[in-house]
Amino acid sequence: PKEGIRHLNYLCYLTNSDSSATLSVCLSILPLSVCLSVCLSVCLSVCLSVCLSVYMEVKSLNKRASGQAFEVILKAPADLSPDRPQPLFSPPKKDLSLEELQKRLEAAEERRKSQEALLLKQLAEKREHEREVLHKALEENNNFSKMAEEKLNYKMEVNKENREAHLNALKQRLREKEIHADEVRRNKELQADLSG
Numbered sequence: 001p002k003e004g005i006r007h008l009n010y011l012c013y014l015t016n017s018d019s020s021a022t023l024s025v026c027l028s029i030l031p032l033s034v035c036l037s038v039c040l041s042v043c044l045s046v047c048l049s050v051c052l053s054v055y056m057e058v059k060s061l062n063k064r065a066s067g068q069a070f071e072v073i074l075k076a077p078a079d080l081s082p083d084r085p086q087p088l089f090s091p092p093k094k095d096l097s098l099e100e101l102q103k104r105l106e107a108a109e110e111r112r113k114s115q116e117a118l119l120l121k122q123l124a125e126k127r128e129h130e131r132e133v134l135h136k137a138l139e140e141n142n143n144f145s146k147m148a149e150e151k152l153n154y155k156m157e158v159n160k161e162n163r164e165a166h167l168n169a170l171k172q173r174l175r176e177k178e179i180h181a182d183e184v185r186r187n188k189e190l191q192a193d194l195s196g
Contacts, residue, residue: 096104
């Protein structure tokens with residue numbers, strides 16, 4: 001078995017700790033349980049060394065037949081991720097000349113003026129829009145009032161014409177009745193004269 005483990009260690013080194021290749025070669029030399037435990041320990045040690053190399057430093061102290069000893073040195077928190085932003089502290093301030101200060105003040109004044117002009121422009125546009133909306137509403141109201149008035153006038157005119165036509169028809173009927181009544185009276189008088 002010791003010779004088999006030595007061969008297995010050599011095979012793991014050659015295959016660069018590829019577990020599938022190590023296991024397939026290992027099965028031809030050692031029993032299955034020994035192969036699996038050795039391959040697992042080799043793979044875990046390689047994975048741990050790769051993963052932990054980012055956060056800690058591992059030094060091998062000595063090798064013995066019974067095992068191997070390691071010294072684990074944790075890295076400082078600042079070394080953990082160089083991409084991480086550094087703690088906030090103000091950068092050293094450089095002395096500005098009077099001209100640079102004047103330029104900065106002028107630039108700030110220009111920005112303030114442009115923002116103020118933009119705000120005034122937006123307010124003017126908003127007021128103009130409000131005026132247009134109000135004017136449109138007044139026009140629509142006036143149009144509605146005119147149309148309602150025209151409709152009412154038309155209805156009143158139609159009612160007046162209908163009333164006049166109805167009155168004329170009544171007058172005509174009354175005339176016809178009077179004419180008929182006169183004829184009936186004349187006929188009665190003629191009959192009375194003829195019979196009498």
